Amino acid sequence: MKKLINDPRAVVDESVEGFGLAHADLVTVFPDPKYIVRKDAPVAGKVGLVSGGGSGHEPLHGGYVGMGMLDAAVPGPVFTSPTPDQILPATLAVNSGAGVVHIVKNYTGDVLNFETAAELAQAEGIEVRTVLVNDDVAVQDSLYTAGRRGVGGTVLVEKIAGAAAERGDALDAVAAIGDRVNQNVRSMGVALSACTVPHAGVPSFELEDNEIEIGIGIHGEPGRHKIPMETADGITDRLLDPVVSDLGLASGDKVLLFVNGMGGTPLSELYIIYRRAAQRLAEQGVTVARSLVGDYITSLEMQGCSITILRLDDEMTELWDAPVHTVALRWGV
Amino acid sequence: MKKLINDPRAVVDESVEGFGLAHADLVTVFPDPKYIVRKDAPVAGKVGLVSGGGSGHEPLHGGYVGMGMLDAAVPGPVFTSPTPDQILPATLAVNSGAGVVHIVKNYTGDVLNFETAAELAQAEGIEVRTVLVNDDVAVQDSLYTAGRRGVGGTVLVEKIAGAAAERGDALDAVAAIGDRVNQNVRSMGVALSACTVPHAGVPSFELEDNEIEIGIGIHGEPGRHKIPMETADGITDRLLDPVVSDLGLASGDKVLLFVNGMGGTPLSELYIIYRRAAQRLAEQGVTVARSLVGDYITSLEMQGCSITILRLDDEMTELWDAPVHTVALRWGV
Numbered sequence: 307m308k309k310l311i312n313d314p315r316a317v318v319d320e321s322v323e324g325f326g327l328a329h330a331d332l333v334t335v336f337p338d339p340k341y342i343v344r345k346d347a348p349v350a351g352k353v354g355l356v357s358g359g360g361s362g363h364e365p366l367h368g369g370y371v372g373m374g375m376l377d378a379a380v381p382g383p384v385f386t387s388p389t390p391d392q393i394l395p396a397t398l399a400v401n402s403g404a405g406v407v408h409i410v411k412n413y414t415g416d417v418l419n420f421e422t423a424a425e426l427a428q429a430e431g432i433e434v435r436t437v438l439v440n441d442d443v444a445v446q447d448s449l450y451t452a453g454r455r456g457v458g459g460t461v462l463v464e465k466i467a468g469a470a471a472e473r474g475d476a477l478d479a480v481a482a483i484g485d486r487v488n489q490n491v492r493s494m495g496v497a498l499s500a501c502t503v504p505h506a507g508v509p510s511f512e513l514e515d516n517e518i519e520i521g522i523g524i525h526g527e528p529g530r531h532k533i534p535m536e537t538a539d540g541i542t543d544r545l546l547d548p549v550v551s552d553l554g555l556a557s558g559d560k561v562l563l564f565v566n567g568m569g570g571t572p573l574s575e576l577y578i579i580y581r582r583a584a585q586r587l588a589e590q591g592v593t594v595a596r597s598l599v600g601d602y603i604t605s606l607e608m609q610g611c612s613i614t615i616l617r618l619d620d621e622m623t624e625l626w627d628a629p630v631h632t633v634a635l636r637w638g639v
Numbered sequence: 640m641k642k643l644i645n646d647p648r649a650v651v652d653e654s655v656e657g658f659g660l661a662h663a664d665l666v667t668v669f670p671d672p673k674y675i676v677r678k679d680a681p682v683a684g685k686v687g688l689v690s691g692g693g694s695g696h697e698p699l700h701g702g703y704v705g706m707g708m709l710d711a712a713v714p715g716p717v718f719t720s721p722t723p724d725q726i727l728p729a730t731l732a733v734n735s736g737a738g739v740v741h742i743v744k745n746y747t748g749d750v751l752n753f754e755t756a757a758e759l760a761q762a763e764g765i766e767v768r769t770v771l772v773n774d775d776v777a778v779q780d781s782l783y784t785a786g787r788r789g790v791g792g793t794v795l796v797e798k799i800a801g802a803a804a805e806r807g808d809a810l811d812a813v814a815a816i817g818d819r820v821n822q823n824v825r826s827m828g829v830a831l832s833a834c835t836v837p838h839a840g841v842p843s844f845e846l847e848d849n850e851i852e853i854g855i856g857i858h859g860e861p862g863r864h865k866i867p868m869e870t871a872d873g874i875t876d877r878l879l880d881p882v883v884s885d886l887g888l889a890s891g892d893k894v895l896l897f898v899n900g901m902g903g904t905p906l907s908e909l910y911i912i913y914r915r916a917a918q919r920l921a922e923q924g925v926t927v928a929r930s931l932v933g934d935y936i937t938s939l940e941m942q943g944c945s946i947t948i949l950r951l952d953d954e955m956t957e958l959w960d961a962p963v964h965t966v967a968l969r970w971g972v
Binding site: 308309310311312317318320321322323324325327328329361362364365369498499515516518535537538539541563569570571572573574575576577578579580581582584585594597599601604606607609610611636637638639 | 641642643644645650651653654655656657658660661662694695697698702831832848849851868870871872874896902903904905906907908909910911912913914915917918927930932934937939940942943944969970971972
């Protein structure tokens with residue numbers, strides 16, 4: 307294991323500290339319990355948005371804290387849920403009185419800990435709503451969860467619900483648009499190589515030299531099957547078809563096409579995947595109205611990618627286009 | 640070699656095609672000869688900026704085409720210079736009559752081919768100036784070049800010279816500010832792993848399981864020395880000290896600190912490097928006034944990073960902060 311780290315147990319502490327130093331204009335980092343808050347939080351009258359989860363998926367979630375997206379992010383240890391004693395103060399810190407929405411990826415630990423934190427916050431008089439993200443079509447139930455896993459769709463939920471909160475939508479409305487994004491978004495991923503959790507020191511799973519795993523999770527947890535290496539176009543089809551089918555996409559639909567890198571894949575390869583996906587969608591009469599290509603929800607240094615498609619309506623498109631000022635997504639400001 | 644590609648010989652064609660599909664709002668891609676042009680080029684009265692070089696360093700240079708940065712990018716084959724028959728039409732396409740600046744990384748092939756293209760353009764009556772970038776302090780002369788190599792500083796030259804052109808500076812002034820950035824910027828990199836050029840199919844160099852290469856080039860060409868793996872803080876010091884010393888940084892200086900990922904390194908690790916570098920600079924009385932952390936000039940899937948420091952003055956800071964709208968850098972718009 308070669309990593310740019312000091313002590314494997316200090317990876318999250320030191321990384322988040324560096325993040326805070328680099329982006330002190332945008333965020334405030336609280337070290338213990340650890341959470342990251344938008345510099346100007348709480349924003350008067352605005353619904354607060356909090357997300358979080360295990361670390362190792364950077365820039366998720368800290369990179370999405372800022373105007374038009376999250377008010378706070380709560381990083382757990384690598385691939386491990388944050389605890390209620392982190393989530394609660396983050397929730398309190400972003401509450402302006404308008405209530406707080408928790409955006410939670412569907413993993414058992416995250417769900418339980420955000421639920422506990424929500425109950426504690428409610429006991430202090432803060433209204434909390436939860437948007438559960440479960441967009442991964444690869445598997446039902448998995449190593450870390452019951453039901454579908456939350457993956458790439460999370461970035462889109464955070465952006466669009468964040469824009470709704472920023473324009474002044476009330477608590478239930480922000481949660482409702484977050485749910486609507488989740489209902490209209492699906493993803494599937496592939497791994498070409500495993501990743502190594504720093505404190506474990508060995509790869510999370512095994513792949514032969516000529517083998518890939520279709521339907522991989524963002525923690526390297528098992529997908530649908532291992533198959534021999536294929537062309538990029540072949541792999542794209544294997545990811546795209548289940549997403550399109552599960553979403554029930556039809557000719558005339560408008561979508562956001564998001565090709566995400568897992569951390570160790572060159573950007574040039576993501577554009578080869580994008581090319582095929584865009585061509586296939588065009589053949590089916592689906593309009594790619596918005597695009598996102600890059601490393602937005604990663605699995606440490608894993609080689610691979612995921613394809614996420616969001617069926618857009620006019621309101622979601624408008625909220626996607628709304629100004630955002632975070633470390634990892636920024637436009638209009 | 641596992642890569643998300645179809646035909647190793649079609650990597651650049653298909654990747655650039657995908658890039659064009661994903662970002663048709665910003666750029667136009669010409670396939671043969673291949674170059675990428677800002678959608679609204681030539682911009683009336685504005686000096687045109689063209690850069691280019693071998694592919695495999697994405698998002699460099701195509702990701703920096705757009706308002707406030709480059710007018711055109713010319714991608715060669717992987718790690719191989721583009722040819723004059725690509726550079727010339729790109730130069731013609733962005734010329735509004737105010738002349739064109741070529742931003743060229745100091746590699747023998749790039750220098751020769753841009754020079755030839757500049758002569759051809761001048762023969763057609765277009766004034767061309769060249770800004771040569773050679774910021775790598777690791778080695779004098781190397782596999783691909785005489786003198787110092789051009790690496791991370793290139794991104795900063797493109798941003799700052801691009802902003803100068805956008806505000807209406809004349810040809811010589813744009814070239815002069817580009818040169819000034821180059822004179823005030825230094826970089827050094829490290830590799831933890833090699834990368835594999837698709838059409839070669841084998842890693843470009845060898846590293847033992849517990850070995851890293853200090854002073855690596857962006858094509859995997861040799862650096863200063865191979866050493867046993869160290870802590871992130873130790874590695875940071877080995878990169879930072881030669882940069883600080885070569886730049887002659889002194890207490891009271893203001894700098895832009897840029898920690899760049901080589902393509903296969905998790906973002907979380909780059910922030911661990913950033914943390915140490917920022918702490919060390921603070922101890923030396925140097926103010927980090929601006930920061931950039933992420934994969935901006937890469938070497939395919941190489942694991943590793945580079946540290947780039949630019950000594951800022953007020954004008955460079957203002958031009959760095961000026962609005963930019965490209966695929967890979969965007970703010971203020």
